[in-house]
Amino acid sequence: MWRRVASLSPLVSSSKSRILNQVGCGLNACQVFTTRVLNPAEGGVSDRRRNPFVTFVLGGPGSGKGTQCTKIVETFGLTHLSAGDLLRKEISSNSENGSMILNTIKEGKIVPSEVTVKLIKKAIETSENDRFLIDGFPRSEENRIAYERVIGAEPDIVLFFDCPEQEMVKRVLNRNQGRIDDNIDTVKERLKVFAELNLPVIKHYSKKGKLYKIDGTGSEDEIFERVRPVFAALR
Numbered sequence: 001m002w003r004r005v006a007s008l009s010p011l012v013s014s015s016k017s018r019i020l021n022q023v024g025c026g027l028n029a030c031q032v033f034t035t036r037v038l039n040p041a042e043g044g045v046s047d048r049r050r051n052p053f054v055t056f057v058l059g060g061p062g063s064g065k066g067t068q069c070t071k072i073v074e075t076f077g078l079t080h081l082s083a084g085d086l087l088r089k090e091i092s093s094n095s096e097n098g099s100m101i102l103n104t105i106k107e108g109k110i111v112p113s114e115v116t117v118k119l120i121k122k123a124i125e126t127s128e129n130d131r132f133l134i135d136g137f138p139r140s141e142e143n144r145i146a147y148e149r150v151i152g153a154e155p156d157i158v159l160f161f162d163c164p165e166q167e168m169v170k171r172v173l174n175r176n177q178g179r180i181d182d183n184i185d186t187v188k189e190r191l192k193v194f195a196e197l198n199l200p201v202i203k204h205y206s207k208k209g210k211l212y213k214i215d216g217t218g219s220e221d222e223i224f225e226r227v228r229p230v231f232a233a234l235r
């Protein structure tokens with residue numbers, strides 16, 4: 001059973017990034033919707049474990065996905081699964097795909113979906129939680145289709161942090177966490193990949209009425225105040 005939360009629709013930001021203007025993404029028509037999992041009358045814990053509540057968290061490099069996920073976890077208790085972190089763990093654990101993943105990340109490209117979806121599936125299955133933030137995934141239509149095929153479900157909602165390119169570049173170059181892809185050449189490539197491959201995914205979920213577009217400018221706390229009502233309404 002699905003419930004519509006109509007009061008949230010004004011929260012969708014009306015600002016447009018340069019990239020979105022370029023591709024003519026009609027994101028302002030975003031609809032906000034629903035949850036099926038947080039109403040105890042609608043299913044027991046085991047039902048929820050089999051059919052978890054999934055939020056995809058999207059946005060360009062440095063748009064603040066990881067930062068906002070940390071705040072959502074602290075306030076609302078979802079489990080944060082960062083696709084990038086899962087891939088970086090594969091590199092450091094010397095897995096058979098480690099060197100391929102390392103080279104792909106260095107080049108600012110996208111790792112084959114088969115690899116990433118397998119890591120996400122395992123992380124979901126081994127978690128005690130039934131509500132997830134999947135950060136930085138899907139990065140392409142190929143990622144999206146592979147996830148939906150393997151997991152057998154669509155996400156419940158999708159957050160998109162909309163941030164100007166100049167601000168994203170500034171944040172990435174100041175990040176200082178020793179990431180191999182935090183350099184100007186890789187960032188330029190990641191921005192290109194974002195526009196070419198990730199924006200179609202965002203557009204797809206916008207058309208399906210699943211997208212919350214969040215203005216990703218301002219302080220971390222200001223941005224979180226735009227995110228908070230999305231999850232508060234699902235409680």
Ligand SMILES: Nc1ncnc2c1ncn2[C@@H]1O[C@H](COP(=O)(O)OP(=O)(O)OP(=O)(O)O)[C@@H](O)[C@H]1O
Pocket residue numbers: 059060061062063064065066067068084136171172174175176216217218219220223
């Ligand atoms: N609102 C903000 N204002 C200024 N700096 C910010 C803001 N939000 C995050 N940052 C900083 O910008 C950098 C990038 O943020 P974050 O890692 O959350 O982005 P991301 O979207 O996860 O990027 P990536 O896709 O590269 O993983 C970090 O150093 C973070 O501390």
Ligand SMILES: Nc1ccn([C@H]2C[C@H](O)[C@@H](COP(=O)(O)O)O2)c(=O)n1
Pocket residue numbers: 061082083084085087104105108109110111112116135136137138139143181190
């Ligand atoms: N779905 C994904 C997510 C990430 N990657 C690779 C390529 C990214 O540039 C890199 C870092 O990800 P981030 O931490 O910025 O989310 O990881 C990918 O190939 N596919």
Ligand SMILES: [Mg+2]
Pocket residue numbers: 065066082084136
């Ligand atoms: Mg991140």
